[in-house]
Amino acid sequence: MSEATFELRQALRNLNLTEAAQVIEQTLMDAESKEWTCRQFLGQLLRHEINRREEKQLAKRYRWALLPEIKTLDEFRLEEQQSLSKRQLSQLRELLWLEQNYNLIFLGPPGVGKTHLAIGLAVEALKKGYKVSFVTMDALVQLLKTEAISRASQYKMKRIYRSDLVIMDDLMFMAMDRIEANLFFQFVNKLYGQTSIILTSNKGPEEWAELLGDPAITTAILDRILHKSEIIQLQGDSYRLKHRQTIFS
Numbered sequence: 001m002s003e004a005t006f007e008l009r010q011a012l013r014n015l016n017l018t019e020a021a022q023v024i025e026q027t028l029m030d031a032e033s034k035e036w037t038c039r040q041f042l043g044q045l046l047r048h049e050i051n052r053r054e055e056k057q058l059a060k061r062y063r064w065a066l067l068p069e070i071k072t073l074d075e076f077r078l079e080e081q082q083s084l085s086k087r088q089l090s091q092l093r094e095l096l097w098l099e100q101n102y103n104l105i106f107l108g109p110p111g112v113g114k115t116h117l118a119i120g121l122a123v124e125a126l127k128k129g130y131k132v133s134f135v136t137m138d139a140l141v142q143l144l145k146t147e148a149i150s151r152a153s154q155y156k157m158k159r160i161y162r163s164d165l166v167i168m169d170d171l172m173f174m175a176m177d178r179i180e181a182n183l184f185f186q187f188v189n190k191l192y193g194q195t196s197i198i199l200t201s202n203k204g205p206e207e208w209a210e211l212l213g214d215p216a217i218t219t220a221i222l223d224r225i226l227h228k229s230e231i232i233q234l235q236g237d238s239y240r241l242k243h244r245q246t247i248f249s
Helices: 003-014 018-033 038-065 086-094 114-127 137-146 151-161 178-191 205-212 215-226
Strands: 103-107 132-136 165-169 196-201 229-233
Touching: 003 018, 018 038, 038 114, 038 132, 086 114, 103 114, 103 215, 114 132, 114 165, 114 196, 132 137, 132 151, 137 151, 137 165, 137 178, 178 215, 205 215, 215 229
Parallel strands: 103 196, 103 229, 132 165, 165 196
Antiparallel strands: none
8 A cells, every 4th residue: 555545544534434444445446447537437326325334324223223133024914904005005014104104003903013013113113214023022121120220221222212113012912010001101201202113012002001000001001102193903823824834854
C-alpha cells in the first residue's frame, strides 16, 4: 500500500467511515482498471459504506429481537389456512398497522400458524428498520417479577420498552395470580399508545378473565389492548401434526 493510500485510509477512519477504509485500496484499483470518473469512484466507496452499515444495523436488530427462529411470510402455508385471505396477508405485510400503532391478536388452536405469522411479520418489520422484541408469556411474567431485583431483567425489559413492536407468544397459556396480573397490566399500560403488540393465544379475550383472576384488571388490560386492534381467528388442523416427520419409511 502506498503512503498516499495509507493516509487516505486513515482519513476515512478518522471520519468514522471504517467500512470504506477497509476497501479503499481495492476500490482505487478498480477505479483505475475500469477508468471510473471521480464521481463514480466516490459513489462506489460511499455505497459500500452505507450498505455495510445497513447490514450491521439489521443484524443488530435481529439479535435484539430474540426471535426463536426465522420464519418468513413467504413460507406460510396460506393454502392450508382458509380463515386468512391472500389479500389480508398482503395488507399485514405492508405494516400500515404498525405505523399507526395498531395491535394484532392471532387466536386459534395449537399448530395453525399463529407464531409463524407473528415471526414473519417481525422479519418484515426488522427489514424496514423497526425494533422488535419477541417474548413468550411465561418468560415475560418471570421478567416482570424479577425486574426490581435483577439487572439482567432490567436490561431485557428496557430493551422491550424501547421496541416498536412487541410480540407476546402464548398469551394466557397459564393462569396468573393477582400480583402477576397487576404487573402484566402495568406492562401493557406502558406500551399503550406507543408500541404495537402482537399477541398469540389459543384462548379468546372472553376467557382471559378466568386466567387473570381479577375482573377489574382484565377489563383494564382488554381496554388498552383492544382499543386499536385487529383480531384474526385462525382455524384448521395443526400444521405440525399434519406435516410431522417420521423415522419409518
